[in-house]
Amino acid sequence: MSIEIQSIAKQFGSFTALDKVNLKVETGELLALLGPSGCGKTTLLRIIAGLETPDGGQILFHGEDATDTHVRERQVGFVFQHYALFRHMTVFENVAFGLRVRPKHTRPNNTEIKRRVHELLNLVQLDWLADRYPAQLSGGQRQRIALARALAVEPKVLLLDEPFGALDTKVRKELRRWLKRLHEEVHVTSVFVTHDQEEALEVADRVVVMNKGRIEQVGTPEQVYDTPATPFVYQFLGDVNLFHSRVHGGFAQVGEHPVAGDGAVAYVRPHDIELLREPAPQTLVAKIDHVRAIGSIVRLELSLENGDPVEAELSRDAYAVQRYASGERVYIRPRSARVFAEDYAI
Amino acid sequence: MRFKQPSVLPGFNLAFGYTIVYLSLLVLIPLSALVIKTTSLSLAEFWQVVSSERVVAAYQLTFGASLIAAVINLFAGLLVAWVLVRYSFPGKRIVDALVDLPFALPTAVAGIALTTLYAPNGLIGEQLAKLGIQVAFKPLGVVVALTFIGLPFVVRTVQPVLQDLEAELEEAAACLGANRWQTFCKIIFPAALPALLTGFTLAFARAIGEYGSVIFIAGNIPLESEIVPLLIIGKLEQYDYAGATAIATVMLLISFVLILAINLIQWWHARRHGMRK
Amino acid sequence: MQAVSTTAVRSAATQEAVWVCWLLLTGALLFLGFFLVLPLVSIFAEALRKGWALYWEALKEPDALSALQLTLTVTLISVPINLVFGVAAAWAIAKFDFKGKSLLITLIDLPFSVSPVVAGLIYVLIFGAQGWLGPWLQAHDIKIIFAVPGIVLATMFVTFPFIARELIPLMEAQGTEEEQAAMVLGASGWQTFWKITLPNIKWGLLYGVILCNARAMGEFGAVSVVSGHIRGMTNTTPLHVEILYNEYNFVASFACASILALLALVTLVAKTWVEWQTERQMAAERAAVYET
Numbered sequence: 001m002s003i004e005i006q007s008i009a010k011q012f013g014s015f016t017a018l019d020k021v022n023l024k025v026e027t028g029e030l031l032a033l034l035g036p037s038g039c040g041k042t043t044l045l046r047i048i049a050g051l052e053t054p055d056g057g058q059i060l061f062h063g064e065d066a067t068d069t070h071v072r073e074r075q076v077g078f079v080f081q082h083y084a085l086f087r088h089m090t091v092f093e094n095v096a097f098g099l100r101v102r103p104k105h106t107r108p109n110n111t112e113i114k115r116r117v118h119e120l121l122n123l124v125q126l127d128w129l130a131d132r133y134p135a136q137l138s139g140g141q142r143q144r145i146a147l148a149r150a151l152a153v154e155p156k157v158l159l160l161d162e163p164f165g166a167l168d169t170k171v172r173k174e175l176r177r178w179l180k181r182l183h184e185e186v187h188v189t190s191v192f193v194t195h196d197q198e199e200a201l202e203v204a205d206r207v208v209v210m211n212k213g214r215i216e217q218v219g220t221p222e223q224v225y226d227t228p229a230t231p232f233v234y235q236f237l238g239d240v241n242l243f244h245s246r247v248h249g250g251f252a253q254v255g256e257h258p259v260a261g262d263g264a265v266a267y268v269r270p271h272d273i274e275l276l277r278e279p280a281p282q283t284l285v286a287k288i289d290h291v292r293a294i295g296s297i298v299r300l301e302l303s304l305e306n307g308d309p310v311e312a313e314l315s316r317d318a319y320a321v322q323r324y325a326s327g328e329r330v331y332i333r334p335r336s337a338r339v340f341a342e343d344y345a346i
Numbered sequence: 347m348r349f350k351q352p353s354v355l356p357g358f359n360l361a362f363g364y365t366i367v368y369l370s371l372l373v374l375i376p377l378s379a380l381v382i383k384t385t386s387l388s389l390a391e392f393w394q395v396v397s398s399e400r401v402v403a404a405y406q407l408t409f410g411a412s413l414i415a416a417v418i419n420l421f422a423g424l425l426v427a428w429v430l431v432r433y434s435f436p437g438k439r440i441v442d443a444l445v446d447l448p449f450a451l452p453t454a455v456a457g458i459a460l461t462t463l464y465a466p467n468g469l470i471g472e473q474l475a476k477l478g479i480q481v482a483f484k485p486l487g488v489v490v491a492l493t494f495i496g497l498p499f500v501v502r503t504v505q506p507v508l509q510d511l512e513a514e515l516e517e518a519a520a521c522l523g524a525n526r527w528q529t530f531c532k533i534i535f536p537a538a539l540p541a542l543l544t545g546f547t548l549a550f551a552r553a554i555g556e557y558g559s560v561i562f563i564a565g566n567i568p569l570e571s572e573i574v575p576l577l578i579i580g581k582l583e584q585y586d587y588a589g590a591t592a593i594a595t596v597m598l599l600i601s602f603v604l605i606l607a608i609n610l611i612q613w614w615h616a617r618r619h620g621m622r623k
Numbered sequence: 624m625q626a627v628s629t630t631a632v633r634s635a636a637t638q639e640a641v642w643v644c645w646l647l648l649t650g651a652l653l654f655l656g657f658f659l660v661l662p663l664v665s666i667f668a669e670a671l672r673k674g675w676a677l678y679w680e681a682l683k684e685p686d687a688l689s690a691l692q693l694t695l696t697v698t699l700i701s702v703p704i705n706l707v708f709g710v711a712a713a714w715a716i717a718k719f720d721f722k723g724k725s726l727l728i729t730l731i732d733l734p735f736s737v738s739p740v741v742a743g744l745i746y747v748l749i750f751g752a753q754g755w756l757g758p759w760l761q762a763h764d765i766k767i768i769f770a771v772p773g774i775v776l777a778t779m780f781v782t783f784p785f786i787a788r789e790l791i792p793l794m795e796a797q798g799t800e801e802e803q804a805a806m807v808l809g810a811s812g813w814q815t816f817w818k819i820t821l822p823n824i825k826w827g828l829l830y831g832v833i834l835c836n837a838r839a840m841g842e843f844g845a846v847s848v849v850s851g852h853i854r855g856m857t858n859t860t861p862l863h864v865e866i867l868y869n870e871y872n873f874v875a876s877f878a879c880a881s882i883l884a885l886l887a888l889v890t891l892v893a894k895t896w897v898e899w900q901t902e903r904q905m906a907a908e909r910a911a912v913y914e915t
Contacts, residue, residue: 052352097808355806355815361711452880453844454843469661470657554738558847576740578744585753594744
């Protein structure tokens with residue numbers, strides 16, 4: 001089922017959480033809402049679920065207006081950030097809850113409920129925990145039970161609020177891949193909220209980058225990373241060096257982007273900084289302060305003549321050939337850059 | 347801004363409406379009846395009632411005894427809370443449970459029990475009489491009854507604070523060279539102070555209104571050991587509704603002032619400790 | 624083994640000298656002994672002073688029985704009514720955000736700070752013979768003051784905040800996420816309340832009911848004002864204790880008092896048991912969060 005969001009707005013007192021947001025979620029896709037805290041992503045998710053009422057705008061489920069449909073009738077699956085498992089019920093009863101509260105004439109009988117719950121518990125690979133209470137589970141297990149519970153009502157849309165937020169790094173990575181696989185299996189339209197760019201890029205089919213209640217860019221992970229539409233997206237997705245044309249002059253005139261006047265800023269990713277030992281046109285002189293090997297890459301911390309810091313990244317192989325040492329003077333040049341006007345507010 | 351933040355949970359109107367109606371019918375309207383009834387007296391009449399010698403003496407006794415009892419409870423309550431939190435000893439659970447006895451025991455029962463013990467021929471009263479101290483049927487008896495009634499308030503407000511006090515704070519103080527007494531005065535006592543004050547005020551407020559446990563032990567001698575609530579009942583029995591109402595209104599005002607005091611202490615406490623959370 | 628020890632988790636640096644421990648402990652126990660234990664023991668001692676036979680005699684007396692019956696009736700009416708109120712008030716206050724919330728909480732607490740005698744008086748002013756509704760009630764032959772309804776009203780007033788007071792902080796701490804999850808899963812408002820909210824607050828609710836019940840059975844001041852002390856009719860057990868005591872019938876008075884004292888002890892045991900249950904539940908939840 002597709003979801004259409006049409007100029008949705010939401011205010012909390014004097015704080016604008018969402019500023020007339022438009023977005024279309026395609027049937028069956030896995031979409032990430034990415035942004036810093038307070039950008040409105042969770043509010044948008046809760047409005048889609050019907051947990052929050054928008055001040056204006058419309059939500060369309062499969063072309064039909066669902067703005068005033070009560071959360072009960074929306075048939076969405078919602079996974080809460082802290083899971084909101086019912087602490088007084090076993091895992092089995094938690095998953096069965098959505099089926100048990102149906103009106104009598106649509107409620108499946110007990111054997112059917114049993115079958116469905118075990119099917120779901122098998123799907124999340126936790127069938128052996130059916131008789132445990134939530135307090136007896138690990139964080140990752142709770143997360144998967146919360147997901148199974150949300151899927152039990154056969155939702156048309158699955159919504160996840162920071163699904164991996166409360167887990168430690170290792171479990172997080174496992175669960176990410178697992179969620180991706182699960183989505184390929186059940187193929188329900190899914191939206192998840194995250195503030196972790198790596199998570200969004202790795203898991204989602206498409207990423208929506210949000211900031212201050214507005215959408216900055218929508219696109220595939222490659223699109224948003226490789227061709228960021230705004231300086232915000234550039235900075236939010238990965239590290240970036242800023243070069244002001246006013247200060248660094250011709251340096252910013254790289255590639256096909258001629259600088260428009262004085263007020264321009266070039267955005268260059270650390271791995272797009274090229275280091276040279278000999279002077280060349282359109283380069284800046286820099287001194288290497290520190291060399292740090294981090295896993296598969298080597299990060300160089302440099303400073304320009306005016307003291308501005310610059311970060312560059314090399315692969316281990318490239319570093320093995322060049323062997324830069326700290327204290328050395330080098331010339332730097334961007335391989336590619338994006339230039340935005342200076343007054344572009346971030 | 348609107349009155350209520352929107353929520354998906356149902357039942358606010360029903361629950362809120364029911365709360366307001368029930369609160370109004372049972373508490374607010376009857377209490378306002380008291381105030382309205384008082385306004386039927388002229389200011390001079392009102393003043394005449396509440397400033398008569400007997401009434402003033404009763405106010406003095408009620409306030410004085412309540413204050414002394416609350417101060418006793420302040421120290422005894424801190425001591426009991428400290429012992430219950432910090433030390434383990436056989437029967438601790440029973441002692442802990444017993445602290446709530448004044449909450450659970452009907453006041454009239456407490457009253458006759460204390461009277462029997464402290465009467466001149468009673469178990470404790472006899473010993474004290476030898477020392478020339480008479481407790482029952484004297485103002486001192488009122489203090490004893492009010493101390494009994496107020497004890498759990500201080501213990502139960504201070505206990506959780508002592509419980510939650512991090513051992514690290516005391517260890518840090520010890521590392522910095524403080525002895526136990528200094529640690530208590532400079533670290534523990536300031537942390538427990540807001541709770542102590544809250545407990546003190548609660549015990550004081552309860553003592554001022556107390557009736558059942560006091561009337562037996564007080565002896566109820568006008569101008570000497572007669573408390574304000576008894577005076578109200580006395581006026582009622584003589585069908586002096588206006589007089590009873592006037593005295594009661596003053597008590598109600600005092601209650602309001604004490605509620606305000608408690609809220610202020612808690613507000614002050616929240617402001618001081620809000621930053622840490 | 625030492626009889627007295629500071630708790631195991633404390634380091635030597637945060638312990639007092641042993642003699643200080645003993646001094647403080649002895650002081651506290653002596654104080655509690657004189658102020659709590661002795662009065663409690665004396666009730667039973669006085670009641671049994673002239674033997675079991677007289678004790679039973681005093682309890683079997685028709686006026687004593689009818690007083691006990693009235694006490695139970697009043698409690699059975701006022702506690703459930705305040706229970707429903709407490710749950711409704713806590714639902715509105717803890718689960719929703721609205722203006723004037725703290726004022727409402729203060730108003731709910733009000734009966735705690737009003738003298739029981741004043742509580743009785745306000746109902747006399749409204750329903751009494753000279754009260755606002757007095758003439759109308761007399762014309763329709765309805766008795767509230769010096770009758771059972773007045774006693775119920777006064778009891779309801781003094782026990783008004785008990786259950787709400789227990790539930791509000793508990794429900795605020797639990798938040799609304801579980802309820803939201805239930806709604807998303809298709810549960811109706813009532814289903815959410817019965818299946819999610821109520822099981823989560825059951826211990827707090829029971830705790831409030833125990834306290835409310837103890838106060839309802841033992842209330843003296845407020846009931847004393849509105850009852851009229853009519854033997855066999857409007858005498859609750861605490862009032863009966865007073866009457867017998869004032870007639871110098873000490874054995875009978877303490878016999879009735881011993882019943883109330885027993886109920887108070889039952890209350891303390893029940894209260895401790897509930898506290899123990901909640902502690903155990905919380906400890907289990909804490910212990911179960913093992914590494915992921």
